[in-house]
Amino acid sequence: MTLWSGRFDEEMSDALVALSESFPFDQALSDVDLTASAAHVRGLARAGLLSEEEATHLVAALEEIRGEFRDGRFVRAASDEDVHMAIERRATELVGDLGRRIHTGRSRNDQVATAMRFFVREALRDVARLTLDLADALVEVADRYPNAYLPGYTHLQRAQPVLLSHHLYAHAWALARDAERARDAARRTNVSPLGAGALAGSSLPLDPASVARDLGFREAFANSLDATASRDFVAEALFVWAMLGVDLSRLGEELVLWTTAEFGFATLGDAFTTGSSMLPHKKNSDVAELARGKSGRLVGNLTGLLVTLKGLPLAYNRDLQEDKEPVFDSVHQCRLVLRALAGAYRSLEFHSDVSAEAANDPLLAAMDIAEELVVDGVPFRQAHETAGRLVASALTQGRAFADVVEEEYPGRFSGMFAPGETLRRRRSPGASGPLAQDAQRRRLDETLDVVRRSLDEEMGGISPK
Ligand code: ARG
Numbered sequence: 001m002t003l004w005s006g007r008f009d010e011e012m013s014d015a016l017v018a019l020s021e022s023f024p025f026d027q028a029l030s031d032v033d034l035t036a037s038a039a040h041v042r043g044l045a046r047a048g049l050l051s052e053e054e055a056t057h058l059v060a061a062l063e064e065i066r067g068e069f070r071d072g073r074f075v076r077a078a079s080d081e082d083v084h085m086a087i088e089r090r091a092t093e094l095v096g097d098l099g100r101r102i103h104t105g106r107s108r109n110d111q112v113a114t115a116m117r118f119f120v121r122e123a124l125r126d127v128a129r130l131t132l133d134l135a136d137a138l139v140e141v142a143d144r145y146p147n148a149y150l151p152g153y154t155h156l157q158r159a160q161p162v163l164l165s166h167h168l169y170a171h172a173w174a175l176a177r178d179a180e181r182a183r184d185a186a187r188r189t190n191v192s193p194l195g196a197g198a199l200a201g202s203s204l205p206l207d208p209a210s211v212a213r214d215l216g217f218r219e220a221f222a223n224s225l226d227a228t229a230s231r232d233f234v235a236e237a238l239f240v241w242a243m244l245g246v247d248l249s250r251l252g253e254e255l256v257l258w259t260t261a262e263f264g265f266a267t268l269g270d271a272f273t274t275g276s277s278m279l280p281h282k283k284n285s286d287v288a289e290l291a292r293g294k295s296g297r298l299v300g301n302l303t304g305l306l307v308t309l310k311g312l313p314l315a316y317n318r319d320l321q322e323d324k325e326p327v328f329d330s331v332h333q334c335r336l337v338l339r340a341l342a343g344a345y346r347s348l349e350f351h352s353d354v355s356a357e358a359a360n361d362p363l364l365a366a367m368d369i370a371e372e373l374v375v376d377g378v379p380f381r382q383a384h385e386t387a388g389r390l391v392a393s394a395l396t397q398g399r400a401f402a403d404v405v406e407e408e409y410p411g412r413f414s415g416m417f418a419p420g421e422t423l424r425r426r427r428s429p430g431a432s433g434p435l436a437q438d439a440q441r442r443r444l445d446e447t448l449d450v451v452r453r454s455l456d457e458e459m460g461g462i463s464p465k
Helices: 014-020 023-046 052-070 083-101 108-144 164-189 208-214 224-229 232-258 286-293 295-309 318-346 352-359 362-375 380-397 401-408 434-459
Strands: 149-154 157-163
Touching: 023 052, 023 083, 023 108, 023 208, 023 318, 052 083, 083 108, 108 164, 108 224, 108 232, 108 318, 108 434, 149 164, 149 352, 157 164, 157 352, 157 362, 164 232, 164 434, 232 286, 232 295, 232 318, 286 295, 286 318, 295 318, 362 380, 362 401, 380 401
Parallel strands: none
Antiparallel strands: 149 157
């Protein structure tokens, strides 16, 4: 028997049951749904629709059901299409007819939107915290190798030397923005749809604002149609995680390169590498490849939902049930990758001798020679041309660049080729050299701190029990 059997003569076909059931995946919402249901019950009591005693009794039943889900004791009945129906059915088993009052003034449409907003809000915070932990791990690596430097690349061609700290901070800044973006998305997510009913609100004296407060939401919905129909908060969260996935993918690609014999800049700890089933000598950076590979499904989850949402008429449509699996998957994948990558970086050994040798490539001084000429008053275009000519002669004559420069400008640029010299010269604000690092580090620490604190502030410190 379904919840709507009053209106129907025939049972639902097995094919439709199989198509429409969501319990196998939406039971992940059991905790948030139970919390929201308890708040709804308390709201009904405040509205005089349940006595205090009835409400207490119902909330106790919901807590019992929470325990059943937690310990894996919950038994699904064949009629439980989704987690919401399962909880209502079980509450009715536990407290009899009183259970039939729990859905007063509520539809699964506002119920599911509430559960999703609650879940997404918490998930955004959770993933953002792991994101900040990965940023911390990058900063820790930078701290372990304060003087290490490597070539900075453009087009993956050696361009100019950069401190390892500068390079790792660049990734940390991107991660800080990913966490900040999660916080911003959480702010828009943090609105309670409960009380919107199926689409048009209620004739009963409900007070959505007080229920919103009870659940730690920033405010209640303003429009019942919008409250039940909108899933932009889900799309936004999926974007936050897709963007994070893209950033993690770039980190992964870099780790793959750094740990090749060709680059040789870094080695990952044994605990974060894998061997080959055939080739005994292999030590593979699978962790980095999976970080790179997972971005595909994170982007897919976002685009899939956007296509689902496109063209849906107001208000609730069953298509919206398709918002769940992408969310659960994206959150799960982000957690997996973030934990593994943070561990991988903490295990990383950086070979600063190898990276310094690459960065001390004399050609990387070409720009500094041009800039020195600029200081002498030569127009930059002309200085660039001159330095370029010196590079071309060295390459065509197969001679050392430093020798060609010395021949043209005896004594003038000899200091430029000392190891690390061009790096020391990068001193403008935000630049890659040692003189600019402290200020950047202070700013980074402060930003990470502000984001961390504001994540908690936005969430009002409430979590599902
Ligand atoms: N499981 C459904 C979902 O995820 C709950 C809402 C069902 N509402 C309805 N009118 N059929 O969207």
